[in-house]
Each structure stands twice: as C-alpha cells, then as structure tokens.
Amino acid sequence: EYVPDERLSHLKIPKPEAMPAVALYHPDAPALFETFEAYRKWYERRAKSEGKPQLDAQKTVGLLLMRPQIVSRTRKHYDGLIRAIEAEGLAVLPATSTLMDNREACEKFFLKDQRPKTKDRKKDESDAIEDRSRVSQIVSLTGFSFVGGPAMNDSEAAALFLKKLNRPFRSCVSLDMQTIESWQASGTGLNPVQAGMQIAIPEIDGATEPFVYGGMPAGESEPVPLEERCQRLARRLKKWHRLQTAERVxxxxxxxxxxxxxxxxxxxxxxxxxxxxxxxxxxxxxxxxxxxxxxxxxxxxxxxxxxxxxxxxxxxxxxxxxxxxxxxxxxxxxxxxxxxxxxxxxxxxxxxxxxxxxxxxxxxxxxxxxxxxxxxxxxxxxxxxxxxxxxxxxxxxxxxxxxxxxxxxxxxxxxxxxxxxxxxxxxxxxxxxxxxxxxxxxxxxxxxxxxxxxxxxxxxxxxxxxxxxxxxLTPPIENAGVFKDLATLKELLANYRQATDEREREQLFAVIEEAARALNFQEA
Structure with missing residues (x-):
C-alpha cells in the first residue's frame, strides 16, 4: 500500500528549478536569466564563439513571450522565430512575461536604468528615452493585450508605457485556438475567437504586423514554427531595422x-x-x-x-x-x-x-x-x-x-x-x-x-x-458668417430686398448708405 521509507532514500530527485515571474530566455541557454547583465554576458560569449550578432540597441529585437509556454517547455514556435531573426543578423532579447501585464518585463529588460539628469545634459525627454532603450523594436508573441491579458484591455496604460518605450510595437500570431491545417484550409483565415483576441485587441494597443508565424498541428499538443513564415517575418523585421538605422541618403x-x-x-x-x-x-x-x-x-x-x-x-x-x-x-x-x-x-x-x-x-x-x-x-x-x-x-x-x-x-x-x-x-x-x-x-x-x-x-x-x-482628415469647415455692424448691415439689406413700399425703400437705402460708409465700403 505504501512505499517503504528505505526505497525513497535511494531516489534521486533534482532540486527545484527557479521559475521567476519575468526572465530572459534563449533556446541555446542552459537556464533562464533573471537580469539583463547575466544574459548579456552569456550572449556576448556565445556571439564571439559562434559568430552570432552582438547585443546592440540599434539591431536588437525585443520579444515578449508567454511565461506558461516557457515553463511547460511548449516553445518550439518561439525557438523557430528566434533562430530566424538571428539568421538575418539581428540580435534578440526574448523576455518572458505574465499573462496580465507586460510592463514589468519591458521595464526590467528593455529599458536601461534611469540615469540622473545633469546640468550639462541638455536633451529633451525623447532623447532621454532613446538613451534608455535596449531594443530597436518590440514584437509581442503573447497574443493578448499589452496590459490586461486575455480578460481585459487597458489601452490607456498600454499607450502611456509604449510611449515611454518609444519603439515600434508589433504583435504576431501563433495559432493557439485552431490547428495549422484548419487555418490553411480556411478562406476566412483566423477563427473569430483568434481574430478577436490576437488581432483586434492588440490593435487597440497600436500593434502592427499581425503575422502568423506558428501554431498547433492537428493531433499534437505542442505548437511548432511555420518555417517559411518565420523567415519572411524575420526579413520584414530586418527591413524595418534598416529604415531606422541607415543613413537617409x-x-x-x-x-x-x-x-x-x-x-x-x-x-x-x-x-x-x-x-x-x-x-x-x-x-x-x-x-x-x-x-x-x-x-x-x-x-x-x-x-x-x-x-x-x-x-x-x-x-x-x-x-x-x-x-x-x-x-x-x-x-x-x-x-x-x-x-x-x-x-x-x-x-x-x-x-x-x-x-x-x-x-x-x-x-x-x-x-x-x-x-x-x-x-x-x-x-x-x-x-x-x-x-x-x-x-x-x-x-x-x-x-x-x-x-x-x-x-x-x-x-x-x-x-x-x-x-x-x-x-x-x-x-x-x-x-x-x-x-x-x-x-x-x-x-x-x-x-x-x-x-x-x-x-x-x-x-x-x-x-x-x-x-x-x-x-x-479634411479639416471641418463651417460658414463663418458676419458679426457686429456687418450683421446689422446684412439685416438692412435683407429688409431692403423685401420692402415693397417705395418710400420705405428710400429710407432703408439712406440708412444702408450711411452704414456702408461707416464700415469703409467704397463704391466699385
């Protein structure tokens, strides 16, 4: 009925693995990184030994990943996109985030620590934000609101924070609520739930590039990358990167x-x-x-x-x-x-x-x-x-x-x-x-x-x-009309046109003539 105590003493149980709420992930890394500095050191060692791109704020793509998929190791679709982006010569900074709010992960990993302002540093606020960013663009792979997750959307909070990040924000699609096969066969494409949650809601946050990059094959329990789509998306990100960094000439x-x-x-x-x-x-x-x-x-x-x-x-x-x-x-x-x-x-x-x-x-x-x-x-x-x-x-x-x-x-x-x-x-x-x-x-x-x-x-x-x-948008146009003495003159002219009695018309004409002189109207 019960396992004897002496048998338990021979079992080799690995130590619990720490799973922080937010962390940096890479498919080639041995573990998650809880600080940017630890990730940077590992990434630069790898870059030197394998000829990979170095971390550079001008050519680093920030990725937002769902923490549950990292913890449960259902992350092949993430891995495929990460490798496709790196193959285009861009570095990656993939951050795991909670379902409900991406601000903590972005603040911790995508922004440098705030530097104190000095008297010699005469830059406007946008320059200060530029100095703080560690990424050139942000791609959300969570499929949910930036702030609010699957249950709600706080677009005002999202807009405020994304303005602080001051980087292009994109949201790409993993087929989590339909199979790859059903998507491929469908003339509609995404089903209504998927379209609402992963397209419409991120759009409220200002997200662009609703690109399908992976999904769940029929009969499988783990999402996989769509290789051709990952490569196409990576090349599009590289094009956007060139627009940001190349000399205008x-x-x-x-x-x-x-x-x-x-x-x-x-x-x-x-x-x-x-x-x-x-x-x-x-x-x-x-x-x-x-x-x-x-x-x-x-x-x-x-x-x-x-x-x-x-x-x-x-x-x-x-x-x-x-x-x-x-x-x-x-x-x-x-x-x-x-x-x-x-x-x-x-x-x-x-x-x-x-x-x-x-x-x-x-x-x-x-x-x-x-x-x-x-x-x-x-x-x-x-x-x-x-x-x-x-x-x-x-x-x-x-x-x-x-x-x-x-x-x-x-x-x-x-x-x-x-x-x-x-x-x-x-x-x-x-x-x-x-x-x-x-x-x-x-x-x-x-x-x-x-x-x-x-x-x-x-x-x-x-x-x-x-x-x-x-x-x-065409500016709204409204009839400006007339005012003060011009309005009085307009009314006199209307009365003159409507008058039928000749004596009344003569009297009105005299008043109109005097009013016109007062307004500096000259004879044509």
Missing part, C-alpha cells in the same frame, strides 16, 4: 498613387486628400530630412512630369519608368503560372506594350513615384476583391515585383484612401504564403496614408497588407 522610397477609374484625369485620386500638393510637401520634407531627392518646383510641375513624358506613346495614364521584359518577370516572380491561369500568358493585355510590362511612374533621386495599376475588372471591381479564387493581373504583380526586386525599395508608401492591393484574393485575416496581399507586399515595409474617418477599411489594410497607417 542611402534609403530608397516608393510612393504609390491611385487611379480609378483608369484615365489621366484620375491619377492621384484619394478620398478627402489633395494628393499632388500633399506628395509635393512630402518630397520637400524628405529632402530636408536628408533623403537624396530631386523636388519639382511646384505641385503642378510634379503632376505634369508624372502625366507627361512618354505616356502617350505607350497609351498609358502616366509616364513609363521601366519596361520589364517577360523573361525578367518570369525569373523574378514565382507566381506567374498561377496568374496565367486567370489572365492568360504573360505579359497580358493590361499595362503592357510590345511584349513588355510597363511600370508607370518616375524616379526623383532615391524616391520613386508610381501609379498603382487598374484592378483589371473596372466594370465589376468586387469580382476580384477578396475573392476565394482569382489573382491580380500581370501588370499589377509586375509593379510590386519591380519595387522589391529591381528598384530594391526600402519601403513603399501608399498615398491616400485607398488602393486595391490589400483587397486582393486571400484570407480575410491571418495571411498565408498563398494570399495575394502577402505575395504582393513581400518583405516591403508598408506605410499607408489613410483617412481616419474610414477605420473599417483601414483595418483591412493593416491586417491584409501589414500596413502602418498615418492618419489624415
């Missing part, structure tokens, strides 16, 4: 304008935005910030340059920046055969001329200004948008292939609400490698200038094309 930007319906008069259309003056102001600001750029004399000249050139020769809505040969297109784009099933042999009939694909736009130094091609279904654009089947046409695919693989842009800026790329066929949320928005944007950081009065479609851009939104 080295960076290449692509600004895309929209044109719907497709004709010259509609190039640069967007809801509630005067596009060409806005782009011109952006170009001037880019130049002032150190970008290598040639700025036209005015917004009108910018418009004329883009719409002119050789556009008439090619029957295009804008001038041609690049002619992509069909062989080059096939070599650079791995999806040509799928597109041909929908649109026929490349180069197709849209945005093509003489067997070449036409990239509409112009180069101004290191800034490319392009025009996103037509949908291809102008009579029925919803036929293609978010369809379960179908594909963008060759011209559409060629533009984004050009931006990433020929121009080698560091980022794309979509100007105004809105284009078509984020509505292309694929899952509604939780993109996979077979979704066309994911294929089109590739590894390009996507910055989208979007009207703040259209949050629903703005969310689509964030979720389906990994866009970071910059909001705009």
């Amino acid at each position: 080295e960076l290449k930007l692509a600004l895309l304008l929209f044109c719907f319906p497709p004709n010259k008069g509609n190039v640069g259309t967007a809801a509630d935005l005067d596009v060409f003056p806005s782009v011109w102001e952006m170009l001037r600001n880019f130049r002032d910030e150190g970008y290598q750029i040639e700025v036209p004399e005015s917004a009108d000249e910018l418009r004329e340059m883009l719409l002119g050139g050789d556009s008439e020769r090619y029957g295009a809505t804008a001038r041609i920046a690049y002619r992509m040969k069909t062989d080059e297109y096939r070599r650079l784009c791995p999806h040509v055969e799928e597109i041909e099933k929908e649109w026929g042999a490349a180069p197709g009939k849209i945005n093509s001329f003489g067997g070449e694909l036409l990239i509409q736009g112009m180069q101004l130094g290191n800034v490319f200004i392009g025009v996103q091609p037509t949908f291809g279904y102008e009579g029925d654009p919803m036929r293609l948008m978010m369809a379960q089947s179908g594909a963008p046409h060759h011209g559409f695919m060629a533009l984004y292939t050009y931006l990433e693989k020929v121009l080698k842009a560091d980022a794309v800026v979509h100007v105004g609400t809105h284009g078509a790329m984020e509505f292309m066929p694929g899952k509604q949320v939780g993109m996979s490698a077979s979704c066309w928005p994911d294929r089109l944007i590739g590894e390009l950081p996507n910055i989208y200038i979007y009207s703040v009065n259209n949050p629903s479609e703005g969310s689509i851009a964030k979720r389906r094309s990994y866009a970071e939104l910059i909001s705009y």
Whole structure:
C-alpha cells in the first residue's frame, strides 16, 4: 500500500528549478536569466564563439513571450522565430512575461536604468528615452493585450508605457485556438475567437504586423514554427531595422498613387486628400530630412512630369519608368503560372506594350513615384476583391515585383484612401504564403496614408497588407458668417430686398448708405 521509507532514500530527485515571474530566455541557454547583465554576458560569449550578432540597441529585437509556454517547455514556435531573426543578423532579447501585464518585463529588460539628469545634459525627454532603450523594436508573441491579458484591455496604460518605450510595437500570431491545417484550409483565415483576441485587441494597443508565424498541428499538443513564415517575418523585421538605422541618403522610397477609374484625369485620386500638393510637401520634407531627392518646383510641375513624358506613346495614364521584359518577370516572380491561369500568358493585355510590362511612374533621386495599376475588372471591381479564387493581373504583380526586386525599395508608401492591393484574393485575416496581399507586399515595409474617418477599411489594410497607417482628415469647415455692424448691415439689406413700399425703400437705402460708409465700403 505504501512505499517503504528505505526505497525513497535511494531516489534521486533534482532540486527545484527557479521559475521567476519575468526572465530572459534563449533556446541555446542552459537556464533562464533573471537580469539583463547575466544574459548579456552569456550572449556576448556565445556571439564571439559562434559568430552570432552582438547585443546592440540599434539591431536588437525585443520579444515578449508567454511565461506558461516557457515553463511547460511548449516553445518550439518561439525557438523557430528566434533562430530566424538571428539568421538575418539581428540580435534578440526574448523576455518572458505574465499573462496580465507586460510592463514589468519591458521595464526590467528593455529599458536601461534611469540615469540622473545633469546640468550639462541638455536633451529633451525623447532623447532621454532613446538613451534608455535596449531594443530597436518590440514584437509581442503573447497574443493578448499589452496590459490586461486575455480578460481585459487597458489601452490607456498600454499607450502611456509604449510611449515611454518609444519603439515600434508589433504583435504576431501563433495559432493557439485552431490547428495549422484548419487555418490553411480556411478562406476566412483566423477563427473569430483568434481574430478577436490576437488581432483586434492588440490593435487597440497600436500593434502592427499581425503575422502568423506558428501554431498547433492537428493531433499534437505542442505548437511548432511555420518555417517559411518565420523567415519572411524575420526579413520584414530586418527591413524595418534598416529604415531606422541607415543613413537617409542611402534609403530608397516608393510612393504609390491611385487611379480609378483608369484615365489621366484620375491619377492621384484619394478620398478627402489633395494628393499632388500633399506628395509635393512630402518630397520637400524628405529632402530636408536628408533623403537624396530631386523636388519639382511646384505641385503642378510634379503632376505634369508624372502625366507627361512618354505616356502617350505607350497609351498609358502616366509616364513609363521601366519596361520589364517577360523573361525578367518570369525569373523574378514565382507566381506567374498561377496568374496565367486567370489572365492568360504573360505579359497580358493590361499595362503592357510590345511584349513588355510597363511600370508607370518616375524616379526623383532615391524616391520613386508610381501609379498603382487598374484592378483589371473596372466594370465589376468586387469580382476580384477578396475573392476565394482569382489573382491580380500581370501588370499589377509586375509593379510590386519591380519595387522589391529591381528598384530594391526600402519601403513603399501608399498615398491616400485607398488602393486595391490589400483587397486582393486571400484570407480575410491571418495571411498565408498563398494570399495575394502577402505575395504582393513581400518583405516591403508598408506605410499607408489613410483617412481616419474610414477605420473599417483601414483595418483591412493593416491586417491584409501589414500596413502602418498615418492618419489624415479634411479639416471641418463651417460658414463663418458676419458679426457686429456687418450683421446689422446684412439685416438692412435683407429688409431692403423685401420692402415693397417705395418710400420705405428710400429710407432703408439712406440708412444702408450711411452704414456702408461707416464700415469703409467704397463704391466699385
């Protein structure tokens, strides 16, 4: 019935392993680290012996991990992403956190100790925050609110603390509430619970890049990494890192304008935005910030340059920046055969001329200004948008292939609400490698200038094309009206117009004339 005492005395029971509430983790480390200094020493020794990247605030990605998965050793998905990030030459600082609040882990590991201010140190508060950060960007892998966990969301507290961190905040998705197989087969993508908890709630905190990187295989009890997705995400993080750290004169930007319906008069259309003056102001600001750029004399000249050139020769809505040969297109784009099933042999009939694909736009130094091609279904654009089947046409695919693989842009800026790329066929949320928005944007950081009065479609851009939104809104306009003596004069004029008695009109005219002189009105 009972185990004899003498048998117990021969059992070798290991000592309890300390599991702190917050700690630093690495799959190659022998144990968790309770201090940044201990992790730093281990990481630097490993970096020297194995040729791994060193910890450097400018190239270190801070990761937030769920403590229960570290404790229970169900962490292969974390390990896969960590290794993918390091393979891109970035260092990692993976912090385990509680389910309910990430602030303690971030404060302890992602921020240096507060240094006392001195009289000689004349820096503003943002500089002080910059000095304190140990990471260049933060990626949450918890799938919950930054403050509040799975049960609630304290977005005000999150915003306050994230402002203190002053670093880009991203939240990526592990398929914890559905299997990898169900996600792959689903046209919707993430199920409602997963979408609400791991997409919508982190968005309230300002999180971006809702990228699926791992999940639970059917019949298994431990999540695994999706290798291709981890590698794609790591390369996207590296692109964002380059935007933060490279000299501005080295960076290449692509600004895309929209044109719907497709004709010259509609190039640069967007809801509630005067596009060409806005782009011109952006170009001037880019130049002032150190970008290598040639700025036209005015917004009108910018418009004329883009719409002119050789556009008439090619029957295009804008001038041609690049002619992509069909062989080059096939070599650079791995999806040509799928597109041909929908649109026929490349180069197709849209945005093509003489067997070449036409990239509409112009180069101004290191800034490319392009025009996103037509949908291809102008009579029925919803036929293609978010369809379960179908594909963008060759011209559409060629533009984004050009931006990433020929121009080698560091980022794309979509100007105004809105284009078509984020509505292309694929899952509604939780993109996979077979979704066309994911294929089109590739590894390009996507910055989208979007009207703040259209949050629903703005969310689509964030979720389906990994866009970071910059909001705009037309200022409210109200009739200013008149006041004081002008209001009196206005009333006299109204009475004069309504008067029918000639004597009354003469009297009113005399009063109006006197009031006009008092207000310094002169005869025309």
